[in-house]
Amino acid sequence: MSDRGALNGAVALITGASGGIGGAVCAAVADAGARVVATDIADPPKDLRADAWVQHDVTSAGDWTDVIDEIRRQFGRLDCLVNNAGISLVQSIADTSIEQWRRVSSVNVESVLLGLQASLSLLREGGKDRIGGSSVVNVASTAGLRGVALNAAYSASKGAVTLLTKSAAREFAAFGYPIRVNSVHPGVVETHMIDSIVARYVEAGAEPSMQAAKAAFAARTPLGRLARPDEIAGGVVFLCSPAASFMTGAELVIDGGALC
Numbered sequence: 001m002s003d004r005g006a007l008n009g010a011v012a013l014i015t016g017a018s019g020g021i022g023g024a025v026c027a028a029v030a031d032a033g034a035r036v037v038a039t040d041i042a043d044p045p046k047d048l049r050a051d052a053w054v055q056h057d058v059t060s061a062g063d064w065t066d067v068i069d070e071i072r073r074q075f076g077r078l079d080c081l082v083n084n085a086g087i088s089l090v091q092s093i094a095d096t097s098i099e100q101w102r103r104v105s106s107v108n109v110e111s112v113l114l115g116l117q118a119s120l121s122l123l124r125e126g127g128k129d130r131i132g133g134s135s136v137v138n139v140a141s142t143a144g145l146r147g148v149a150l151n152a153a154y155s156a157s158k159g160a161v162t163l164l165t166k167s168a169a170r171e172f173a174a175f176g177y178p179i180r181v182n183s184v185h186p187g188v189v190e191t192h193m194i195d196s197i198v199a200r201y202v203e204a205g206a207e208p209s210m211q212a213a214k215a216a217f218a219a220r221t222p223l224g225r226l227a228r229p230d231e232i233a234g235g236v237v238f239l240c241s242p243a244a245s246f247m248t249g250a251e252l253v254i255d256g257g258a259l260c
Contacts (some may be wrong), residue, residue, distance in 0.1 A: 004137075006240075007029060007244065008033035009076050012035070012036055013037045013067070013078060014038050014050075016085030018042040018043065019084070019191060019193060020191030022038070023045060023229070025236050027135070032241065035052075035075060036051050037050065037051065037054065038053050039053070039058075040056050041171060052071075054066070060114075064117075064118035064119075067118070068119055068122060079126040079135070079240075081135045084139040086139065087103070088154045089103075091150065091153070093207060101153045102180070103142060105153070105156075105160070108154070108247040109164065122216035126178065132239075132242045132244065133245075135180050135220070137184055138164070139232075141158040141185055142159060142186065144161060145259065162251060165181050173248060180247060183236050183250070183251050187221065187253075189229055194214075201213055224258055235254045238252075
């Protein structure tokens, strides 16, 4: 679901574009009519849909400055920022090192702060002539709403993203900035990341096999299956579009009913 034409004329920046959700968001946003700037620290996949690509370490303030400068040079505006880059850590609390904890927080939370700071000027400019203003979508997780065993660092980081989103939404509104800020909370999505997470659960003895683990995830979901990346991307397009013009500070949960 891309709401074709909903983002005509918009310029969208998507981080973590080499991953499953990131690639799907790029495609959906492009189908909706936006020009897409895709970034990732990893190399881009061959089938990536983007008008521009920038290698990007989201934990680096300097890289963020370079990305925004390039967007200003090529496109002259920025209408949508999708903070999608993220990493997971499957580890017990007892065995989680402070270095691991800080790394997850740096990629998942601090990058969102850096992105907001670097892009604020362009988003304010772009939001002046858009219905509903500019849009920031922070990709969090249902793990940030309820916590997950053996994934404390990830869960805590996504919980922080949730409240950073709400803080930014209230602050920007208080200052009169034409920028909406919302978060998307995927459940379990069929991607390479979930495969690596499940493999660690199996290795830790928490699940007997990858097949059993995925079957358990599906069984705990009322819709009875894992999500496709494009189903998460559809929610991102909606939040970026004028259809969501009265939404800011919201949590859009896309989890097949797992939290209901």
